[in-house]
Amino acid sequence: MAQAAVKSSGVVVPHAPKWFQRVGAWIVFAFIRVLALTLRYKWVDRLGYLDRAEPIGPAIYCTWHNRLALSMIAYYGYIKKHNRSNGLAVMVSASKDGAFLAGILECFGVQPVRGSTSRRGPQALRELTSWARRGYDIAITPDGPRGPCYVMQEGVLALAQLTESPIVPVTINLSWKICLKSWDRFQIPLPFSRCEMIYEKPIPIPRNLSEPEREVLRQQVEQALKNASKD
Numbered sequence: 001m002a003q004a005a006v007k008s009s010g011v012v013v014p015h016a017p018k019w020f021q022r023v024g025a026w027i028v029f030a031f032i033r034v035l036a037l038t039l040r041y042k043w044v045d046r047l048g049y050l051d052r053a054e055p056i057g058p059a060i061y062c063t064w065h066n067r068l069a070l071s072m073i074a075y076y077g078y079i080k081k082h083n084r085s086n087g088l089a090v091m092v093s094a095s096k097d098g099a100f101l102a103g104i105l106e107c108f109g110v111q112p113v114r115g116s117t118s119r120r121g122p123q124a125l126r127e128l129t130s131w132a133r134r135g136y137d138i139a140i141t142p143d144g145p146r147g148p149c150y151v152m153q154e155g156v157l158a159l160a161q162l163t164e165s166p167i168v169p170v171t172i173n174l175s176w177k178i179c180l181k182s183w184d185r186f187q188i189p190l191p192f193s194r195c196e197m198i199y200e201k202p203i204p205i206p207r208n209l210s211e212p213e214r215e216v217l218r219q220q221v222e223q224a225l226k227n228a229s230k231d
Contacts, residue, residue: 017103025103036073039195047168047199049082058085058137059168059202060160064225065144066184067172072108074170074197075139089113089131090139091124111136125159132163142221147183152222157214160205169200169224198228
């Protein structure tokens with residue numbers, strides 16, 4: 001995968017989408033919106049949005065990397081209708097490939113924050129924290145951008161501690177799909193598929209944690225996503 005540019009000062013500069021990537025991003029955006037209209041949805045609300053007297057505040061929503069295709073439908077089709085956040089910020093790789101994904105997210109009205117565990121991680125973490133403090137929801141793929149598949153990385157917990165936001169595991173299960181031969185077995189939904197959107201209970205993350213406590217919570221979030229995901 002192409003890497004982000006690095007200035008002489010050592011600051012990693014994310015690749016911006018090129019004009020052809022923006023055109024491609026709009027085509028993918030339009031395809032997702034049309035495809036989403038054909039799907040048969042089942043919304044599984046274990047989070048309890050409908051039972052809450054008050055809307056839930058900003059949170060960190062986690063979904064596996066291979067379920068990104070419908071992640072914006074999962075957010076805007078249900079979450080945004082029931083919470084009181086000011087918007088959504090999403091961590092995206094600082095690479096050229098990430099620039100294309102950032103272009104797609106911008107079509108959905110999302111604020112992309114460029115970085116990953118391997119590139120521009122500390123800067124991205126600070127930017128995400130800033131957006132969270134402005135009342136934005138945060139979305140992260142806990143096993144991205146390079147895997148291993150279905151293994152949660154430490155960065156999500158660090159962000160939750162800094163922002164004092166709960167982590168909400170979200171998954172998407174499809175009856176008909178194409179699975180690519182990529183590291184994450186990326187899933188492309190097929191038209192008229194049954195689509196199950198599952199929103200698990202929020203997991204609060206205390207600001208101060210010992211290493212053993214962090215590992216317990218990491219496994220808890222990882223297991224919640226694994227249990228809800230059907231491959």
